Amino acid sequence: MDAFYADHFVLPLPEGHRFPISKYRLLRDGVAGAPGLNLLEAPAATDTQLLLAHDPVYVQKVITGTLEPKEQREIGFPWTPGMVERSRRSVGATIAACQSAVRDGIAVNLAGGTHHAYRDKGSGFCVFNDAAVAARVMQRQSAHGFNVAIIDLDVHQGNGTAAIFKNDASVFTLSLHGDKNFPFRKEPSDLDVPLADGVSDEAYLEALDAALEQLNKVFTPDLLIYLAGADPHEGDRLGRLKLTHAGMLKRDQRVFEYSRALSVPLAISMAGGYGHDIETTVAVHRQTVLEALSFSQSLTFI
Template sequence: MDVYYSDHFVLPLPQGHRFPMSKYRLLRESLSTVPGLSFHEAPAASDTQLLLAHDPLYVTKVISGTLDAREQREIGFPWSTEMVERSRRSVGATIAACQSAFESGVGVSLAGGTHHAYREKGSGFCVFNDAAVAARVLQRTLGVRRIAIIDLDVHQGNGSAAIFRHDPTVFTLSLHGDKNFPFRKEPSDLDVALPDACDDQTYLAALGQALSNLDQRFNADFLIFLAGADPHEGDRLGRLKLTQQGLASRDEFVFSYALTRRLPLMICMAGGYGTNIETTVSVHRQTVCLAFEHYQKYAQQSVVE
C-alpha cells in the first residue's frame, strides 16, 4: 500500500507554538517497520493544481510572501518559504495518495486534512485545502465524477464546505464538536454536530446514521477520508471522549462502507493535538494499520472478481 509523507519539510515556528509539527515524522518512523507499506516522499503540488480550488490572488500572495499580518494570524503560521514548500508538499501527498487509491483501491497521506482553508484564504493551521485540490485533480485528470469527503476531524470542515457549497459533484460530510472551532460553521451537505464529552457509543451511532444518509443522497465514485485523531479523549483541543478502540471502530465503519461499495478510498491524517504526542501518533498509526488491512481485503476481493 502506497503511503506518502512530507515530514522532511518543516516550517519554523515560535517556541511554544501549539501545532504538533513533530507528529508527522514520529508517525512515519513508527510505521517504518510495518510490512507491506511502501513509503514515498510527497511531490509538490503545482500552481496549476492549487488553482483548481484556490483563488489566483490568494495563491500568489502565499507564494510571494505578501500575506498581511491579519491573514497570517488567521492561518496561525508566520509566513516563510518553508511554509510555502510544506504546504505544497502536504497537498501533493494527498493528490498522490488519491491517484494511488484510484489505481489500487487505497492510498494514504501522512499529512493533509487541511479543511479550514477556503478558496480565497487560509485558516486554522491550513494554508491550502488538500482535499479540495485533490478532488479537482481527480475530476480533471482521471475522470472521477462524484467524490464524497468524509470529514471525521473533531473540527468542522468549514473551508471544504464553502468551496463545494454549490457543487453537486462533491458531497461534504462532517462529524464535529458542536461547540468547537470554527465557531462560525459553514453548511456542509451533511453536518452532524456532537456535544462535548461525546462517547464511543454516541459517536458511532451518529456516524452509522450519517453514512446511511450519505448512501441515500449521493452516489459516490471515490471517497476522501479525513481521519482526525482529535476526537480522542486525550486530545487537548478535542472536547470529545472517544477511546482508542472507539476510533478504531470509527475507521472500520468507513473502511467497511468503502469495501461494500467497491469505492476507492484515500485516507489523510488531519488533526491531532494530544496532551501526549505519543497518544496522537498511536491513534494515527492505528488508522494506517487498519487501512492496510482494508487494502488487503480490497485486493482479495478484486482477485475473486
C-alpha cells in the same frame, strides 16, 4: 499500500508554538517497516493544481509572502519559504494518495486534512485545502463525470471545504464535529452532524452509522476522501469528545467497510490531533494507518 510523507520538508515554527509539527515525523517512524507499506516522498502540488480550488490572488500572496498580517495570523503560521513548500507537499500527498487509491483501492497521506482553508484565505493552521484540490485534480483527470465524497471526521468542522463546494453537486461534504468547538462560525456542509461535548464511543458510532446511511441514500461517489482526525480521542486537549482508542479504531473500520461495500477507492489523510501527550496522538494516527494497511491486504474489488 502507498503512504506519502512530507515531514522532512520542515515547517519552521517558533519555540513553544502549539501546532504539533513533530507528530508527522513520529508517525512516519512509527509505521516504517510495516510489511506491505510503501513509504513515498510526497510530490509538490503545482500552481495549476492549486488554482483548481484556490483564488489566484491568494495563491500568489502565499507563494510570494505578501499576505496581510491579519491573513497570516488567521493561518497561524509565520510565513517562510518552508511553509510554502510544506503546504504544497501536503496537498501533493493527498493528490498522490487519491491517484494511488484509484489504482490500488486505498492509500494514505501521513499529513493533510487542511480543511479550514477557503478558496481565498487560509485559517486554523491550514494554508491550502488538500482535499479540495485533490478532488478537483481527480475530476479534471477523469474522462467522465467523477463524484467525490469527503468524509470529515476531524473534531473540527470542515468549514473551508464546505464553502469551496457549496452548491456543487459533484462533491458531497460530510462532517461529524464538535458543535461548540472551533470554528465557531460553521459553513453548511451537505451533511453536518454536530456533536455535544463529552460524546463517547457508542453515541459517536451511532451518529456515524446514520450519517453514512444517509450519504449512501443521496450520493454515488467514485472516490472517498477520509479525514481521519485523531482529535475526537479522549486524550486530545482541544477535542472535548471522549472516544477511546478502541472507539477510534471502530470509527476507522466503519469508513473502510463503507468503501468496501460500495467498491469505491479510499484516500485517507490524518487531519488534526492535539493530545496532552503527543505520543497518544501519534498512536491514534498509527492505528489508522496500520488498520488501513490491513484492510488493503483484504481488498479484491479494485
